[in-house]
Amino acid sequence: MNPHNDPGPVAVIGLGYVGLTLAVSLAREGTPVIGVEADPTVRAALAQRRSVLFEPGVEDLLATLPADRFTVTDRLPDTPVRAVVICVGTAVDPHTRLPDLRHLEAAVQQIAAHLDEETLVVLRSTVPVGTTRSLILARLRERGIARPLLAVCPERTIQGRALTELAALPQVIGGVDDRSARRAADLFSRLAPDQVIVSDLEAAEMVKLVCNAHTDLIYGFGNEVALMAHSLGVDAHEVIDAANLRYPRPDLSRPGFVGGSCLTKDPYLLMHAAGQAGYHPPMVAAARTVNEQVPLFAVEQVLDGLAATGRDAAQARVLVCGIAYKGSPVTDDTRGSASVEVARALRGRVAELRGHDFVVAPERISRAGFSPVGIDDGLTDADAVLLLVDHPGYREVLGHRVLRERLRLPAVVFDMWGVLAEELAGAEDIDYRRLGVAGWTLGRPVAV
Known part of the structure; x- marks a missing residue:
């Protein structure tokens, strides 16, 4: 597996407003990115370097990326990647107002089978405090990874200025341990050099x-x-x-x-x-x-x-x-x-x-x-x-x-x-x- 400073590929799960802006921004900075998206319409558009959502600068950036810098698929590759960043949507039930985390659960189920001890898992989706530990950490350990590399790095950009704010805003980082926090900080260092490291997963979840x-x-x-x-x-x-x-x-x-x-x-x-x-x-x-x-x-x-x-x-x-x-x-x-x-x-x-x-x-x-x-x-x-x-x-x-x-x-x-x-x-x-x-x-x- 790639050591933490190896420029190996990073997988971004979910290519909506949060995932796509992150993926193209990482790729622009030189990181090979594998975008994983379930919607075939989105995949087809991105394969032609078109975006199905409106975000200033995204299509222009897509057009400049080399073919091997940003690829799109419907599943993670069999060979473990350097890091997996989860950007799937989370919701609340419109009637009960309770959290609906089905997309997150499906994403975790998929990635758990494609990781090894050196793959960093980053949650960027917004979740109730405690979700990363109770859902993701528990699932990774069930798969036999004793000490998962796991961090929460919440997205806080505003739509319409996402690409600019990704580079300008402080990136909050909370790891399950110091090793995870350092790996997450290294991943985001070229994209967001202003970083705020908090004590744990829960603090980072709550910031957002x-x-x-x-x-x-x-x-x-x-x-x-x-x-x-x-x-x-x-x-x-x-x-x-x-x-x-x-x-x-x-x-x-x-x-x-x-x-x-x-x-x-x-x-x-x-x-x-x-x-x-x-x-x-x-x-x-x-x-x-x-x-x-x-x-x-x-x-x-x-x-x-x-x-x-x-x-x-x-x-x-x-x-x-x-x-x-x-x-x-x-x-x-x-x-x-x-x-x-x-x-x-x-x-x-x-x-x-x-x-x-x-x-x-x-x-x-x-x-x-x-x-x-x-x-x-x-x-x-x-x-x-x-x-x-x-x-x-x-x-x-x-x-x-x-x-x-x-x-x-x-x-x-x-x-x-x-x-x-x-x-x-x-x-x-x-x-x-x-x-x-x-x-x-x-x-x-x-x-x-």
């Missing part, structure tokens, strides 16, 4: 969870302010801006949907792990509860606006702009998006539900529950528009003149992030509403 739970919490408070201000007839944006201005302590976040596969999942993984240990974190749970109300609030505002303009919701045509979970940095990831919840809430309550996104493919828009449309067709004779993301393109194409020409007036516009606030606030022919502001009906404040 608390990072995302904290993000959920601070954004959740901004949304709580918005919902309170709406009820009180106050402009939440004015309150937040005034509170933050030249004052060192609040740093309040502006309101907006909190989504994505991580922020909608990781708090539940953290709550599960803590609950198993006897502690039930109320702040983590409360933030998630508040943030999950936001898409339903948007739906309520549109239905209320339709009623205020004299429209029968059952006959209304509704355009949803922004099917991905965020607009900036740009991504095509629809996991944990507001649009999915909006579609679920409006399906069967309106006559037509149209969907537009600048980067999400039409077939994926359709799977999310919408009729995919171009922006002009989507606006034509629509009774309401839900702008769910802050993609800068919408500021350019959704001007007041265009809306007046295309929509069936009077119309309703709900703007999650206030992208069109200057353009539409006070418009006499559009009931313009946004998160954290009481709203306007035909140029007049909406009663609260």
